[in-house]
Amino acid sequence: MLNAVILCGTLLIACGNEQPSVSQDTSNPNTQNQGNNNELKSQFPDNGYSIKLDSITENHTVRAQVNTEHGELLVVSRGKEEIGHIEVPSVFGAEGDFTFRGDYDVVLKNDGSEKVIKELNDFIFVQKTDKPLSFEKISFDKVDIYLLTPEYTASRGYNSYAFGIDKENGKVFSLTFKTGNNERETVNYAIDTFPKNEDGMLVVSTRNTEEENAEQAIEKIVYSLDISKKQFVSE
Structure with a gap:
């Protein structure tokens, strides 16, 4: 009888000292929802x-x-x-x-x-x-101008970047457009028009994009080309 009591006591002590099992889920909490959000x-x-x-x-x-x-x-x-x-x-x-x-x-x-x-x-x-888009070319006596128009549509005209290539030596450069004290990287021209060379001048039909009224009258701007400054300057 005494031996039975001792055996039961030993079993109770062993049960009390048993440690809880360790979870095998080792996933990082910071990456658990990573697969649920695939939006770039x-x-x-x-x-x-x-x-x-x-x-x-x-x-x-x-x-x-x-x-x-x-x-x-x-x-x-x-x-x-x-x-x-x-x-x-x-x-x-x-x-x-x-x-x-x-x-x-x-x-x-x-x-x-x-x-x-x-x-x-x-x-x-x-x-x-x-597909890659192309550049539009406008030829002058000493330089060819290439216009890059990144967006095919615009509310108040297209905005194009201009690059020049010297016909004689092949030197290439970017151009800016100056109107009064305002200098811009792009030239703006109205839809259904395109800048052109008229007697060595760049003629552009545009609207005043500083105004909110996109339906206002088209304005014609004439630019002279100053190659030394890499710039078109309005007359």
């Missing part, structure tokens, strides 16, 4: 375009290109490029339009060498297709 996040601030991101790539993608007499003029992505589409139609584009956003270099490629002409940072293209 832009590296850039919101710009009101209502863009849905579809993919992000780090390939050096050609976004625009044209062959010139002095080489190939290109716009190439630098670093991450965000590819998406317009979700809500607006003045920026129709629903489903392709969008491309990132940092880009404008490059002239000739005989194996490359020259970066201009950096375009936090830059966006809105296009109907995912």
Whole structure:
């Protein structure tokens, strides 16, 4: 009888000292919901375009290109490029339009060498297709001008960047547009018009984009080309 009591006491002590089992779930709490949120996040601030991101790539993608007499003029992505589409139609584009956003270099490629002409940072293209777009050419006596228009639609006209290539020596440069004390990187021209060379002057039909009324009369601006300053200057 005494032996039975001692045996029961020993079993009770052993049961009281038993440790709880350790869970085999070693998942990190910081990553438990990672698979539930696959929405891509832009590296850039919101710009009101209502863009849905579809993919992000780090390939050096050609976004625009044209062959010139002095080489190939290109716009190439630098670093991450965000590819998406317009979700809500607006003045920026129709629903489903392709969008491309990132940092880009404008490059002239000739005989194996490359020259970066201009950096375009936090830059966006809105296009109907995912094909590289072209530059529009305007010829002058000493220089060819190439216009880059990143968005195919605009509420108050197109905004184009201008690049010049010297016909004689092949030197390439970006151009600005000066009207009075105002200097801009782009030229604005009204829909259904295009800048043209008239007697050595650049003639542009535009609306005053500083005003809210997009239906106001079209204004014609005449620019002279100052190659030494790499600038078009309004007369």
